[in-house]
Amino acid sequence: MKTIILIGANGKMGKAALTGLSKHHVLTAGRSAPHYDYQVDITNEESLRKLFKAVGHFDAVVNTVGVCEYASFTEMTETQWMHTVLSKMMGQINIVRIGQEYIADNGSFSLITGILNIKPIPYAIADATTSGAIDTFVKCVALEMPRGIRINSINPTVLEEAWEVYGEMMPGFQPVPGALVGKAFERSVDGFITGQVLYVDA
Amino acid sequence: MKTIILIGANGKMGKAALTGLSKHHVLTAGRSAPHYDYQVDITNEESLRKLFKAVGHFDAVVNTVGVCEYASFTEMTETQWMHTVLSKMMGQINIVRIGQEYIADNGSFSLITGILNIKPIPYAIADATTSGAIDTFVKCVALEMPRGIRINSINPTVLEEAWEVYGEMMPGFQPVPGALVGKAFERSVDGFITGQVLYVDA
Numbered sequence: 001m002k003t004i005i006l007i008g009a010n011g012k013m014g015k016a017a018l019t020g021l022s023k024h025h026v027l028t029a030g031r032s033a034p035h036y037d038y039q040v041d042i043t044n045e046e047s048l049r050k051l052f053k054a055v056g057h058f059d060a061v062v063n064t065v066g067v068c069e070y071a072s073f074t075e076m077t078e079t080q081w082m083h084t085v086l087s088k089m090m091g092q093i094n095i096v097r098i099g100q101e102y103i104a105d106n107g108s109f110s111l112i113t114g115i116l117n118i119k120p121i122p123y124a125i126a127d128a129t130t131s132g133a134i135d136t137f138v139k140c141v142a143l144e145m146p147r148g149i150r151i152n153s154i155n156p157t158v159l160e161e162a163w164e165v166y167g168e169m170m171p172g173f174q175p176v177p178g179a180l181v182g183k184a185f186e187r188s189v190d191g192f193i194t195g196q197v198l199y200v201d202a
Numbered sequence: 203m204k205t206i207i208l209i210g211a212n213g214k215m216g217k218a219a220l221t222g223l224s225k226h227h228v229l230t231a232g233r234s235a236p237h238y239d240y241q242v243d244i245t246n247e248e249s250l251r252k253l254f255k256a257v258g259h260f261d262a263v264v265n266t267v268g269v270c271e272y273a274s275f276t277e278m279t280e281t282q283w284m285h286t287v288l289s290k291m292m293g294q295i296n297i298v299r300i301g302q303e304y305i306a307d308n309g310s311f312s313l314i315t316g317i318l319n320i321k322p323i324p325y326a327i328a329d330a331t332t333s334g335a336i337d338t339f340v341k342c343v344a345l346e347m348p349r350g351i352r353i354n355s356i357n358p359t360v361l362e363e364a365w366e367v368y369g370e371m372m373p374g375f376q377p378v379p380g381a382l383v384g385k386a387f388e389r390s391v392d393g394f395i396t397g398q399v400l401y402v403d404a
Contacts, residue, residue, distance in 0.1 A: 045280055073346050074302060078247055081295065085287065089335070093283065100276060120342040129339040133291070136334020140322040144275050 001025055003058045004189065005051070007042065007095070008065035010035055012161045013112060016178030017064050017154075020186030027055060030065070042066075042091035045098060052102035060189050061099050062110045063092055068127040076126060084126035089133045096141065096151060106148040110188040111138060115157040115201055121170055131155065135197045142195025150194035156181045157201045174202035203227055205260045206391065207253070209244065209297070210267030212237055214363045215314060218380030219266050219356075222388030229257060232267070244268075244293035247300060254304035262391050263301050264312045265294055270329040278328060286328040291335045298343065298353060308350040312390040313340060317359040317403055323372055333357065337399045344397025352396035358383045359403045376404035 002024045008014040009028035018026065029051055033039035038054060041047040042065065052058070066088030069080035092111045099109060113131035116124045138153040145151060158166050160175040167175070184198040204226045210216040211230035220228065231253055235241035240256060243249040244267065254260070268290030271282035294313045301311060315333035318326045340355040347353060360368050362377040369377070386400040 073299070073343050074348060076299070078292075078296070078299075081292065081299075085292065090280075090283065090287065093331070094280070097275070097278070097280075097283075117338045117342065120345055122346060125339070125343050125346070128342040129295070129335050132338020133331050133335035136319045136338075137327070137331040140319065140330040141275050141327050143322055144324060144327070146276060 002060055002189070003027065003055075004060040004062055005029055005038075005055060005058050007040060007061065007063045011064060012159055012178065013064040013156075013181070016156075016159060016161070016181040017062050017110075017185040018182065019179045020182030020184070021062065021189065024060075024189070027058070042095055043086050045094060048094055048098040052099060057104060058102070058107070059104045060108045060110065061095060061103065062185055062189065063095055064112050066091055066112060066130070068124075068130070070123040070127065072123055073125045081126055084130055088127070089130040092134055093137060100145065100149055103149060106150075108150040108152070108189055108194075110185055111151070111153040113153045113155040113197070115155060115199070118155070118199070118201075119157075119173070123169065138197060139195050145194070150188075150192070152188040152193060152196045152198055154181065154184045154188060155197050155199045156184070176200055176202050204262055204391070205229065205257075206262040206264055207231055207240075207257060207260050209242060209263065209265045213266060214361055214380065215266040215358075215383070218358075218361060218363070218383040219264050219312075219387040220384070221381045222384030222386070223264065223391065226262075226391070229260070244297055245288050247296060250296055250300040254301060257304075259306060260304070260309070261306045262310045262312065263297060263305065264387055264391065265297055266314050268293055268314060268332070270326075270332070272325040272329065274325055275327045283328055286332055290329070291332040294336055295339060302347065302351055305351060308352075310352040310354070310391055310396075312387055313353070313355040315355045315357040315399070317357060317401070320357070320401070320403075321359075321375070325371065340399060341397050347396070352390075352394070354390040354395060354398045354400055356383065356386045356390060357399050357401045358386065378402055378404050
């Protein structure tokens, strides 16, 4: 049994991830403290450092959060771009950059991206661009992780559980059950793969 | 003959690009005003707006600049990451975001990335990650560019002209002549392709 920090456990993607982590001791973390075991803001280095120190020993970090702004490219402002870049992209890089100092030997990081960098749709340019950044980051940084630490990203299509919200924006997409996405997180955490983008698509 | 704004003309990559633009009227822009026709800081929205207004009519923007910081991942600071992200990634997105308001119908943007997102080497994680972001951005944003505007990225390996500086960091890489990279810029500017990553590798 591993000790896993799951960031964003209460979101739909967090719940999907949780279905793949049932063998383990899962500690939850997120922005709103009362709903989680620990409070954390991934855009803030000190907040991450505080989380990892408070937890002590942990074998894996699974992240399912990252804020994105949605707008057509010609309308998207610098503020909207930076909000997305600082959360979904740099927030996840922060998790690994700070987390690698604290995680156990042979630990693992599992980050979240999303299929829109492979299957673009309107309004999602910042989401797609930052997913491309994180998928690339994972492939390259795996080669220099110390102490046997692994890293992968999970790149799912839309969840069945979120279809009611996003379906209209995504014509011709086939949603997948959260439990299938949970399998990808399980493969990342319990396997020996590293530097991989685990696509979950139908 | 097209009017082209070439950002960073005096660098090695700028000189390489210039070899492919000889049929056109090229206006140069860069950070240090005396060396260029126009001064511009791509990290600053107002500076870009001032450039495009000053030039007036233009058919293409070719960018060859983007500052990257180099360090091993475990040593790279948040400041080094953000310096790279704000220049090579967001600076180039700024060029397109602001430039699309001013560029002529059926104009084109040619951005610069680099092969290290495909062939990783030590110390280059921020370079690779932001190249991955821009290559993804180009593929996706092409689908929503207005008025027939095209966009591509040129993703070259190391230049023969830069081998003396970078060769030691890049064992087993085969440098290519700047003139071959110039061909890729020419193909982007004078062709009808869009949403493509033009790899120049040997």
